Structure formats: C-alpha cells, structure tokens
Amino acid sequence: MSRSGPMAGDPPPDMIPGRSQHRQAGWYRLLAGIAALLIMMLIGVTCVDVIGRYLLNRPFGGAYELTQMLLAALVFMALPLTSADGGHVEVDLALHLFPRGFQRLLGRLAGLVSAVVLVYFAWRLIEIGLDQLRGGTRSASLALPMAPLAFLAAASCAVSALVMVLRREEP
Amino acid sequence: MTISLIAFAILLVLVFARIPIAFAMALVGGVGFALLRGWGPAGAMVGNAVFETGLNYSLSVVPLFIFMGNVLAGSGIAQGLFSAADRVFGRMRGGLAMATVLSCGGFSAVCGSSLATAATMSKVTMPSMRRFGYADSLATGAIAAGGTLGILIPPSVVLIIFGLLTEADIGKLFLAGIIPGVVGIVGHLLAVMVAVRLNPEQAPPVREVHPMTRRDAISVAAVLALFAFIMTGIYGGLFTPIEAAGMGAAAALVIAFATGGLTRAALWRAFLDSATASAMIFAIIIGAEIFSNFVTFAGLPGSLSAMVENLGLSPWAVLLAIVLIYIVLGCFLESLSMILLTVPVFYPLVSELDFGLAILQDPDAVLIWFAIIVVVVTEISLITPPIGMNVFVLRSVLPDVPLRTIFRGVYVFWMADIVRLALIIGLPVLSLYLVT
Amino acid sequence: EELIMSSWLPPKHPIVVNAFEPWAKEVEKVTGGRVTVKIMGKPLGSPPAHFDMARDGIADITYGLHSFTEDDRFKRARLGQFSFLGDDAVANSKAYWTIYGGKLDAASEHKGTHLLGLFMHGPGLLHNNKRKIEKPDDMAGLKLRVPGGYVGDLVSSLKATPLFMSSPEVYEKLSRGVIDGVAFTYEAMTAFNLVDYIKYSMTVPGGIYNTTWFFVINEGKWNSLSEKDRAAIDAISGEAFAERVGQAWNNADVVAKEKVGDKVLFYKAGPEVVAALREAAAGLEKTWADSLGNDYDGAAALAEFRQMTGVGSE
Ligand code: NA
Ligand code: NA
Numbered sequence: 001m002s003r004s005g006p007m008a009g010d011p012p013p014d015m016i017p018g019r020s021q022h023r024q025a026g027w028y029r030l031l032a033g034i035a036a037l038l039i040m041m042l043i044g045v046t047c048v049d050v051i052g053r054y055l056l057n058r059p060f061g062g063a064y065e066l067t068q069m070l071l072a073a074l075v076f077m078a079l080p081l082t083s084a085d086g087g088h089v090e091v092d093l094a095l096h097l098f099p100r101g102f103q104r105l106l107g108r109l110a111g112l113v114s115a116v117v118l119v120y121f122a123w124r125l126i127e128i129g130l131d132q133l134r135g136g137t138r139s140a141s142l143a144l145p146m147a148p149l150a151f152l153a154a155a156s157c158a159v160s161a162l163v164m165v166l167r168r169e170e171p
Numbered sequence: 172m173t174i175s176l177i178a179f180a181i182l183l184v185l186v187f188a189r190i191p192i193a194f195a196m197a198l199v200g201g202v203g204f205a206l207l208r209g210w211g212p213a214g215a216m217v218g219n220a221v222f223e224t225g226l227n228y229s230l231s232v233v234p235l236f237i238f239m240g241n242v243l244a245g246s247g248i249a250q251g252l253f254s255a256a257d258r259v260f261g262r263m264r265g266g267l268a269m270a271t272v273l274s275c276g277g278f279s280a281v282c283g284s285s286l287a288t289a290a291t292m293s294k295v296t297m298p299s300m301r302r303f304g305y306a307d308s309l310a311t312g313a314i315a316a317g318g319t320l321g322i323l324i325p326p327s328v329v330l331i332i333f334g335l336l337t338e339a340d341i342g343k344l345f346l347a348g349i350i351p352g353v354v355g356i357v358g359h360l361l362a363v364m365v366a367v368r369l370n371p372e373q374a375p376p377v378r379e380v381h382p383m384t385r386r387d388a389i390s391v392a393a394v395l396a397l398f399a400f401i402m403t404g405i406y407g408g409l410f411t412p413i414e415a416a417g418m419g420a421a422a423a424l425v426i427a428f429a430t431g432g433l434t435r436a437a438l439w440r441a442f443l444d445s446a447t448a449s450a451m452i453f454a455i456i457i458g459a460e461i462f463s464n465f466v467t468f469a470g471l472p473g474s475l476s477a478m479v480e481n482l483g484l485s486p487w488a489v490l491l492a493i494v495l496i497y498i499v500l501g502c503f504l505e506s507l508s509m510i511l512l513t514v515p516v517f518y519p520l521v522s523e524l525d526f527g528l529a530i531l532q533d534p535d536a537v538l539i540w541f542a543i544i545v546v547v548v549t550e551i552s553l554i555t556p557p558i559g560m561n562v563f564v565l566r567s568v569l570p571d572v573p574l575r576t577i578f579r580g581v582y583v584f585w586m587a588d589i590v591r592l593a594l595i596i597g598l599p600v601l602s603l604y605l606v607t
Numbered sequence: 608e609e610l611i612m613s614s615w616l617p618p619k620h621p622i623v624v625n626a627f628e629p630w631a632k633e634v635e636k637v638t639g640g641r642v643t644v645k646i647m648g649k650p651l652g653s654p655p656a657h658f659d660m661a662r663d664g665i666a667d668i669t670y671g672l673h674s675f676t677e678d679d680r681f682k683r684a685r686l687g688q689f690s691f692l693g694d695d696a697v698a699n700s701k702a703y704w705t706i707y708g709g710k711l712d713a714a715s716e717h718k719g720t721h722l723l724g725l726f727m728h729g730p731g732l733l734h735n736n737k738r739k740i741e742k743p744d745d746m747a748g749l750k751l752r753v754p755g756g757y758v759g760d761l762v763s764s765l766k767a768t769p770l771f772m773s774s775p776e777v778y779e780k781l782s783r784g785v786i787d788g789v790a791f792t793y794e795a796m797t798a799f800n801l802v803d804y805i806k807y808s809m810t811v812p813g814g815i816y817n818t819t820w821f822f823v824i825n826e827g828k829w830n831s832l833s834e835k836d837r838a839a840i841d842a843i844s845g846e847a848f849a850e851r852v853g854q855a856w857n858n859a860d861v862v863a864k865e866k867v868g869d870k871v872l873f874y875k876a877g878p879e880v881v882a883a884l885r886e887a888a889a890g891l892e893k894t895w896a897d898s899l900g901n902d903y904d905g906a907a908a909l910a911e912f913r914q915m916t917g918v919g920s921e
Contacts, residue, residue, distance in 0.1 A: 036442035039238055042231060046417025050410050059750055064228060064772045072225030074234060078450035087447050088191035088454060089563045110189040117194040124218030136679040140756060141771040150222060215663035223653040335775055411779040464651050472648045515649045519618050
C-alpha cells in the first residue's frame with residue numbers, strides 16, 4: 001500500500017492498547033481464531049435478524065439470546081489473549097521515581113495479585129455453573145443450557161491467571 | 172462516606188503499584204464487600220458480576236463498534252482521514268495537531284468507543300507528528316483529547332448505556348450529541364492554536380502540503396457513507412441503535428473490501444485487536460461493577476444525593492453541584508464505572524428540577540440535556556489525572572512516552588472542554604436543537 | 608437491625624413507591640424500630656440475579672420475577688402465568704399467595720429464603736399497531752414481543768411470531784416497526800413510553816398472560832430476628848402484602864388508562880378469538896400440570912385459582 005503525504009512509510013496501524021505484540025503461540029492463535037469466528041457470528045446474527053425481517057418478513061426470534069451468549073463467549077475467549085498481551089490498563093504515573101529492579105518487582109507482584117483475583121473469579125464461576133447445572137437453568141427462547149457458559153468463563157479466568165503469573169516483563 | 176473514601180485511597184495505592192485497574196477495583200470492591208457483609212455474599216456478588224456482565228445484551232455494541240473502527244483503520248481509512256484533514260490545516264503552525272483533532276472527530280463518527288478512537292488514531296497520527304518535530308506533549312495531548320470525542324459523536328457506547336439506565340430514547344441521545352461534539356472539535360482546534368501561540372517550539376513552522384490523493388478522498392467518502400448508513404438505519408427505522416453495531420460492522424467490511432485496502436493480515440489484526448480490546452473493556456466493567464456494588468453498600472450514592480439535596484440549593488446550583496461531584500469523581504473513576512455508579516442516583520434528582528426555561532419544560536428534554544452534560548463531564552474525566560483512561564491507553568500504545576508528558580500536553584484541551592461544558596450547561600439548545 | 612433491600616425497578620416505579628417503600632416503613636413501625644429496611648439506590652446485581660442475591664445474602668431482601676430465567680426450580684410458580692386468571696391484581700395476588708404459597712408449597716421452591724410475598728399484576732393485554740384482531744386468523748404473521756415461554760407458545764399456536772427481548776428494548780423495537788406488538792399490562796404502556804406506537808389493545812377476560820413475582824428475605828437473616836419481630840413482619844407481609852401490592856398495580860393501571868385516553872383503541876376479544884386462545888391455553892396448561900408429577904395437582908390448583916378470582920364460572 002503506497003501513499004504520499006505525511007504518512008508515507010509509516011508502520012501499519014497497530015490498534016491494540018497493549019504493551020507487547022500479539023503472540024504466535026499455538027494456544028494463542030487457536031483462541032484468537034475462535035474469537036474471530038465469534039465476532040463474525042455476532043455480526044451474522046444481527047444481519048440475519050435485520051435482513052430476515054424486512055426481506056422475508058421472518059425475524060430471528062433467538063437473536064437477542066444468541067447475541068448475549070456469543071458476547072459472553074467472545075469476552076471470555078479473548079480474556080487470556082488480553083492478559084498475555086499485557087493489554088489490561090495499568091497506571092505507571094509514579095513508576096519512574098523508582099529504580100528499575102523495583103519496577104520489575106512491582107510488575108511481578110501486580111501479576112500475582114491479578115492472578116489471585118482471576119482464580120477467585122474462576123472459583124465463583126464454577127460455583128455458578130454447578131448451581132445452574134443443578135437448577136437446569138436455560139435460556140428463555142432457545143432453551144440453551146447456561147452452565148457450559150459459566151464453565152467456559154471459569155476456564156478462561158483460570159488460564160488468564162496462569163498467563164498473568166508467567167508473563168515476563170520485556171527488558 | 173468515610174469507608175468509601177478509604178476505599179478510594181486504597182484503590183489508588185494498588186493502581187499506582189501497577190495492578191491493572193480492572194483487578195484493583197475487583198479486589199478492593201470484593202474485599203470491602205466481604206468486610207461489610209461476609210465472604211459468602213461477597214463471593215456470590217463477585218461471581219454474578221463476572222458472569223452477568225458477559226451476558227449483557229446491550230454491551231454487544233462494545234466489540235462490534237470497535238471492530239467497525241478497526242476494519243476501517245486496517246484498510247487505511249483512518250490514515251486517509253488524517254491526510255485529508257492535514258490538507259485543511261497543513262499551512263498553519265500546529266497544523267498536524269489540528270488535523271489529528273479533526274480526524275479523531277471524523278473517526279469518532281464510525282467508532283463507538285473513546286478508548287478505541289484514541290488507540291487507533293495514535294498509531295495513525297503519532298509517527299507523522301514525530302517526524303515533523305512536534306513535541307510529544309502536544310502530539311499525545313491532541314490524540315488523547317481528540318479520542319474523547321468518540322463518546323459524544325454518535326455512535327456511542329456510553330450514550331447507549333446511559334439510555335438503557337434511564338429509559339431515554341437512544342436515537343434522540345445520538346442526535347443530541349452531534350452539535351456538542353462539533354463544538355468539542357472546534358474547541359480542541361482553538362486549544363491547539365492557543366498552545367502553539369504560547370509555546371511555538373512545540374510545533375515546527377509551515378511545511379509543504381501534499382495534494383489530495385484519490386485514496387484520501389475515498390477514505391473521507393467511506394467514513395461519510397458509513398456514518399450515513401448508521402444514522403439512516405437508526406432514524407429510518409431499519410434497526411435499533413444496538414443492532415446498528417452489528418449492521419455497521421458488516422457495512423464496514425463491505426466498504427473495506429470494496430475500496431480494496433484491507434489485506435488478509437490487516438483483517439486478522441482487526442479481529443484480534445477488537446477481541447482483545449473488548450476483553451480489556453469488559454474486565455474494567457466487571458471490576459467497576461464489583462467496586463460500585465461495594466460503595467453502594469457503603470452508602471456512597473445515598474450520601475452524595477443526600478448531600479446535594481440537603482444543601483437547599485436552587486435548581487441551577489444543584490446541577491452545578493452535581494457537575495462538580497462528577498469532575499471530582501472523574502479524577503479517580505474510570506468513565507463507565509462513573510456512569511454506572513452515579514446516573515441512577517442523580518438522574519431522578521435532576522428530573523424533578525424546574526430550570527425555568529421553556530426549552531426544558533419537557534422532562535424528556537431535561538433528561539437528554541443532562542445526558543449530554545454527563546457525557547461531556549465523562550469525556551473530561553478520561554483525560555483528568557490521576558486516572559485518565561484515554562491517557563493510559565495512549566501510554567500503552569506509545570510505551571516510550573511518559574504519562575507525565577501526556578498529561579502536560581492535555582491540559583489546554585482540558586480547559587477547552589471546561590469552557591465547552593459551561594456552554595452546554597448554559598445553552599441547552601446546543602444539545603436539544605436537533606432533537607426537537 | 609438494618610435489613611438491606613436491593614431494588615432493580617426504577618425508583619419512581621408505582622410498586623416501589625406504593626408497595627415496597629410503605630412496607631419498609633411499616634416494618635420499622637410494627638417492630639418498634641428494632642428492625643429497619645434500607646432500600647438501596649442502585650441494584651446490587653442484574654434483575655435476573657435477584658433471587659440468588661437474597662439466597663446468598665448479597666442483599667437481605669429482594670424481589671423479582673419467577674420467569675427471569677428458565678429453569679426447573681420455579682416450576683410450580685407458573686400457576687400464575689397462564690391466561691384467563693383474573694382482572695384484579697388484588698384478587699390475583701391473594702389467590703396466588705394462598706394457592707401457590709399453600710398447597711403448591713412455594714416455600715420449597717424458594718429454599719434459602721423466607722417468603723415475604725408472592726404476587727401478580729393486573730391483566731396482561733395484547734397491544735399492536737397493525738390491526739384489530741377480530742378473528743383468530745388476524746393474529747397470523749404479527750411479530751409480538753412476549754415476556755416468556757408460555758405466552759410465546761400461546762401466540763405461536765395462532766401463527767403469530769413471538770420474539771424475546773428485555774423490556775427497555777421494546778421501545779426501540781416497537782418505535783422502529785421491528786415488532787408489531789407486545790404482550791404487556793396497561794401500566795407498561797406508559798411506563799415504557801409505548802403509547803404513540805400502539806393502536807389496538809385487546810383485552811381478554813382474566814388477561815392474556817400474567818407475571819408472577821417473589822418477595823423474599825435471606826433465611827439466615829430472617830432466623831436471626833427475634834420471634835416477636837418475625838411475627839410482626841409476617842403479619843404485614845404475605846396476604847397483607849398481596850393486598851397492598853395488588854392495590855398498587857391496580858392504581859397504576861387506572862392512572863395509565865387515564866393517561867392513554869383514546870389514543871389507543873381498547874376492545875374486548877371476540878368469542879371466536881377467545882375460543883381459539885382457550886383451546887391453545889388448555890393444552891399448555893395440561894402439559895404444565897402433567898410436568899408436576901403426582902405430588903401436586905396443577906389442574907385443581909388452576910381451577911381453584913379461577914374460583915377465587917371469580918373468572919372460573921365463565
Ligand atoms: Na462515536
Ligand atoms: Na480521570
């Protein structure tokens with residue numbers, strides 16, 4: 001893509017609010033692929049609903065619910081990716097006041113604290129999933145069971161926790 | 172009140188110790204709730220907050236509006252927008268910064284999120300401003316401030332959330348945001364002029380301006396077409412503002428392929444960036460929900476509204492007091508958490524006030540006007556230290572620019588925003604003209 | 608002792624102002640100030656979470672709809688969600704409290720909490736902006752927002768298309784013509800600003816649908832109160848609360864009807880339409896009654912309900 005003007009030769013836009021490049025690891029690419037698919041499905045559900053109701057006079061009754069569930073799936077698929085990228089919003093306003101070693105220590109500690117929070121999330125989500133399994137909770141129109149979503153969310157938080165602990169600061 | 176203040180203090184310490192804001196809020200909120208209420212209830216509350224946030228239908232606009240913007244950025248349209256804007260201001264001192272502001276405004280019209288606007292535009296505009304010797308402070312200040320326009324100029328995630336909290340007509344809220352958004356662009360342009368006048372070495376003198384390329388023109392046309400598609404879809408009754416996100420994303424893909432700028436790699440990136448940015452935003456919403464449940468329990472919303480009510484002020488003074496509270500809260504709170512926490516408290520209060528203006532006789536008009544005021548204050552909070560989300564996002568996209576530098580560059584825009592806030596409060600017609 | 612109540616309806620909603628708030632004040636009075644109820648300005652979770660919130664102690668007191676989520680735990684609660692049940696929210700709520708709370712053993716479906724109330728609103732109507740429904744065929748093809756599975760099955764048996772969405776979304780969809788109509792109460796017409804987008808509202812004797820609500824307090828919290836205070840609170844809850852909240856719903860319906868005036872055509876469903884609805888409803892009622900097994904007699908409970916509200920003889 002060649003262009004003139006002040007932008008000539010600029011690197012391609014990298015929109016992610018994150019410190020590191022996206023990873024190339026297999027698990028990362030797999031989750032990213034699923035997330036991309038989920039985004040396409042979210043778009044698809046809306047399009048099928050909107051186009052269906054005007055062209056075919058056949059709205060898609062489950063659009064509302066499916067959107068909800070796809071959204072949850074997307075968010076929890078992407079959470080480990082964001083965590084691996086260091087993409088969570090952090091503040092380093094006062095960091096420059098400290099020596100480099102201390103900064104790195106703080107980074108490790110912060111990762112550890114985040115992991116504890118995420119493990120707690122995972123545990124509570126498992127509780128919710130078990131509760132829904134017992135109660136037979138399902139969605140109102142499509143009658144899809146809700147428990148798998150809770151377990152997916154729990155797994156996502158657990159993997160994110162692991163990633164937060166293992167994450168290495170760039171030098 | 173005291174408990175809430177202590178909690179805010181602890182939150183700040185954790186945040187300054189580099190714990191991501193999302194998890195710091197969750198930690199303080201969860202532990203605080205447990206101390207007041209016991210661990211069992213706190214755990215259940217935390218679990219619900221995590222699970223239910225993911226399932227929130229109206230938040231489906233977050234990934235989709237971001238994806239829409241990322242597709243356009245990936246196909247070079249954000250850059251084309253910037254080049255075109257540069258043609259307008261190129262010969263003026265500070266022209267690139269002004270072009271940044273204008274293209275941020277333009278990009279806002281096809282992106283629903285302030286954070287995504289700031290993140291995208293920084294990648295597009297920062298390299299050029301650096302190459303031509305702009306001071307980092309002015310350059311990043313313009314991007315951070317320009318990015319805030321994203322939540323006022325429709326489509327807007329924040330206006331959708333406001334609408335759902337108050338049962339206001341989201342379509343009307345979108346219309347109401349347009350003029351104040353344009354006023355915001357003008358204000359930021361003036362801020363650049365003032366900054367450059369005060370401190371000329373921040374921006375190099377006049378340089379040559381390249382002629383408009385076909386690609387730039389296509390970019391501008393693409394943005395206008397997408398904006399028109401979204402607005403006519405919403406106002407023509409084809410889809411709801413929430414569905415507009417999915418439809419807009421589909422249209423953005425069509426436009427990107429039609430103009431031929433989107434490579435496979437760029438498309439993959441757009442997916443990945445949208446997914447990861449959404450997870451980042453959802454993590455913050457989850458943390459904010461947990462934290463706000465705790466401060467609700469600790470009685471903060473109640474004491475804030477009691478405080479305002481007990482002052483025995485006139486309606487206009489009550490409004491000013493609320494705005495002041497917002498500005499103070501805006502220093503410490505993230506934008507979505509602020510709206511989720513305060514709007515349910517203040518909106519019933521404001522809806523009962525009689526401002527004595529003909530244009531504000533209709534309660535719906537008051538609600539829309541108040542929404543715009545709240546959004547402008549929220550925009551301001553996005554660039555107010557110490558917790559200014561747009562500044563943080565910029566910081567993470569541009570790791571070599573210290574936060575202090577960005578905050579230093581932002582203050583002229585901050586002042587322009589305060590002037591705009593005064594205008595919007597004093598002249599409700601700015602918000603209501605297009606609605607009525 | 609201060610009890611925390613989480614409320615998700617808008618603070619100005621008629622049943623918040625005219626039922627929950629007065630009840631909370633009365634609790635303080637009847638316990639001589641030993642027990643107070645504080646209603647939070649902002650809900651501590653999403654509406655569907657509100658039953659679990661009381662059970663898990665996030666808040667002490669909550670209320671909500673049984674039909675927020677589809678699951679097996681409020682199976683018998685569906686007693687009050689059928690058609691043709693009653694046109695008076697007070698009678699409905701009292702019957703619901705008596706029968707569901709009595710022989711259908713509501714308490715065992717609300718484990719972990721103590722029941723303060725079980726109630727229903729006024730009759731549900733079928734609003735639309737396309738046509739007056741004069742014969743069963745007129746329902747065909749209408750896109751209707753329904754509150755839950757039962758009404759969905761009912762209208763689809765008459766060839767209408769049921770759609771599910773949250774209540775605030777109804778305004779967005781109806782005003783854009785995405786849906787043609789909605790099953791709602793009188794009160795919801797004004798509460799959700801729908802009046803300008805509705806032309807015809809069909810009433811059915813006893814309502815085309817109803818929703819059932821729980822009002823509960825965390826069990827541990829309840830047991831921690833003194834016996835005397837519990838008795839005092841129970842005396843103003845249950846049936847007394849059914850009366851209070853039913854009255855609040857009735858008044859809200861009256862206010863809404865006045866506000867709507869003649870902007871909407873209200874009409875009674877003709878015998879043909881009613882017959883078609885009854886036939887569809889009977890099948891759905893039977894399915895539900897069968898699903899309760901041998902321990903509970905759903906058919907008898909429905910008959911008794913209609914007897915109590917006075918629609919049974921029709
Ligand atoms: Na926008
Ligand atoms: Na701030």
